[in-house]
Amino acid sequence: MNEYYNSAYKPLLAIDCVIFGYEDGELKVLLTRRKQEPYKGAWGLATGFLHFGESLDYAAERVLKKQTGLDRIYMDQLSTYGEVDRDPVARVISLVYYSLIKVESQNEEILEKNQAQWFSITALPKLMFDHETMIQMSWGKLRRKSRYQPIGFELLPEKFTLPELQSLYEAIHQKQFDKRNFRKKILATGLLKKLDEKQKGVSKKGAYYYVFEEGKYDELISQGFNFELKSMAFGS
Amino acid sequence: MNEYYNSAYKPLLAIDCVIFGYEDGELKVLLTRRKQEPYKGAWGLATGFLHFGESLDYAAERVLKKQTGLDRIYMDQLSTYGEVDRDPVARVISLVYYSLIKVESQNEEILEKNQAQWFSITALPKLMFDHETMIQMSWGKLRRKSRYQPIGFELLPEKFTLPELQSLYEAIHQKQFDKRNFRKKILATGLLKKLDEKQKGVSKKGAYYYVFEEGKYDELISQGFNFELKSMAFGS
DNA sequence: TCAAAAGTGTTACTACTACACCCATGG
DNA sequence: CCATGGGTGTAGTAGTAACACTTTTGA
Incomplete structure (x- = not known):
């Protein structure tokens, strides 16, 4: 590791996951309550920081597993968000994944433990930071992708x-x-x-x-x- | 800033830019030689680390401006690459942008100063790290996008x-x-x-x-x- | 027996593909 | 005057949209 690498600024890198499910004729998103101050209790996406030695996909799998208890779920990178003040506490670059899960295979206990809840995509609560945008963009990608790939079946x-x-x-x-x-x-x-x-x-x-x-x-x-x-x- | 944020691992975050141009009936990519050891002199994409206080888009614009001398060029995020060993020197997460420029508005001097050169997309040299993949993925996105949006005109x-x-x-x-x-x-x-x-x-x-x-x-x-x-x- | 949702075919229209000749000009 | 690339129209085909009635069965 030389000067070129050492002198560079190092931001925080978070993984945010938009988790889609389908239930009762509605497209839903799994949200969770923030566990840290400030904004403790605010609704938002499942999230976690990248760990040392983890690939991005692996980190996303880890966050998804923690939130849903599920493995090997359909998952794809959406985009990366990095406005300077998107997180009011610190500079956090956020890599967004969206994923599709079968709601029936969900474990109720894990939802409760995580204070997680399903919301209809047409009736989302107020969300923290730029998570609302992330969800809307993911929905857009899901719409577009579902026209060319049979990903609907994942739900x-x-x-x-x-x-x-x-x-x-x-x-x-x-x-x-x-x-x-x-x-x-x-x-x-x-x-x-x-x-x-x-x-x-x-x-x-x-x-x-x-x-x-x-x-x-x-x-x-x-x-x-x-x-x-x-x-x-x-x-x- | 509290414990939650402080304890997190902070990777390096690079911006890599795939710069497309069109000349002599060919789709081309602007490549440059790496300036640092190791692999000094290897062909690769225009690149730079994210600076403190910069948004991602702003950083991409800065890298593009430095490489081409041009402002306000068409630019879009492709994807983020983060395999653990993608950069053999350090853990670097790489955010890829692709951009379309009008080759005629290019300044020859700046190309020379940057040791930059246009290559036909069908005859690329050997590239460092995963830059070949990034270019192929960008080309794919350009193909798909050009079917729905008239972005070809940017070239x-x-x-x-x-x-x-x-x-x-x-x-x-x-x-x-x-x-x-x-x-x-x-x-x-x-x-x-x-x-x-x-x-x-x-x-x-x-x-x-x-x-x-x-x-x-x-x-x-x-x-x-x-x-x-x-x-x-x-x-x- | 009836209410409620599942299943099924045909016609009109639109949009894409394939295809060949004339036009304008500079050398 | 001729070689070169620019410009134009039509007919066949495939795919999409619109549309209404019959079937099954549980209550």
Whole structure:
């Protein structure tokens, strides 16, 4: 380590995680209460500082694991925020990840321990610092990405019905889709396998369960494909 | 500043800039030689550490200005790279920006002073650290973005001809487009104003100059629009 | 038997692709 | 006058949007 490196200013580097879930027909975000003064108790994203010897992705996984108890969840870097006064206490550069989890696999106890709570994306509380912006940007990225990649499935249980999938997309895009066109488009990708089992308890007729076929997806992604309904376009 | 902040690990934070230009029908990247040991003289991106009291965008502008002598150039954050050993000397987190400049407005002296040189994107030299990846990712983002936003214009002089614009898009996408379809699509956006002036010296007939109408663009962007040719799709 | 949600096909329209010839000018 | 690159239109095709009725079954 020489002069060039030694003389440089070293900021704090935080990892903030926008955690999306889908429940009761709504797109939700997992928020938590700040544990430190000042602003103790304010709602915000799951957060943590980068540790020595950790890669960025690893740090994000650690923060996610601590907040949700879950491993191996879908996660992607959004952007890095570094306005000088974004954190009023100290200069903190914040690297934002967004992640998609299956709410049903959530552990209630861990939520309580972390003072964490799910909020509908359309009814967020007042948030600390620039966390509101981070969430809105993540939502935008989710919208755009869901048009080209079947990431929506990350938010649903392993087995899901087409009406559920459609509601999820409607929650993400805040837009209604035509049932027939949606099914046609989704099934045309060949990514879904229909099971012989019907959902019980939701409707009288019962909708067939489907599963997402990861294998087929990998084939398609390498060729490049389009998962988009034109009608989804550009609310983004 | 309290214990929570004080105890945290503080990494170095570098800003690396991928600078794109367009010249002689080729998409190019501005590279520079490393000034410090080790690896002194190795080709790499324009880089600098974040300074105390600077926002990230400001730091990127500073690095760009130093490298090119230019102000107010198109610039966007790509991503942040933080593998533990990406810089073999010290732990450096690297925030990558990519930018688009008009090569003609470049100052030759500054290039020489910085030992900087333009390289065709298809013939890059061996690069230090993970800079090759950063360039490839930036190129991907440029490809994708150029399908939805008319950012290509940032790479051309104020006045340009449609054949020039088409060659630029062909260089970005490494794909040939049909002349008629390209013109139709581009002109249909209503973003270009045809001038009464013809280009001289390139072809005998001479192609009409066009200018990009920023005002109209702002109208369109707020509604959301699609700048894409399907044929551009998914080489990305 | 009826209420409530699931499932299904066709037509019109729009947007993209493919394609070949004439035009203007400088040398 | 001819070689070179600039400019133009149309027909076929594919994909998207719009739209309404039948099916199943639990209460």
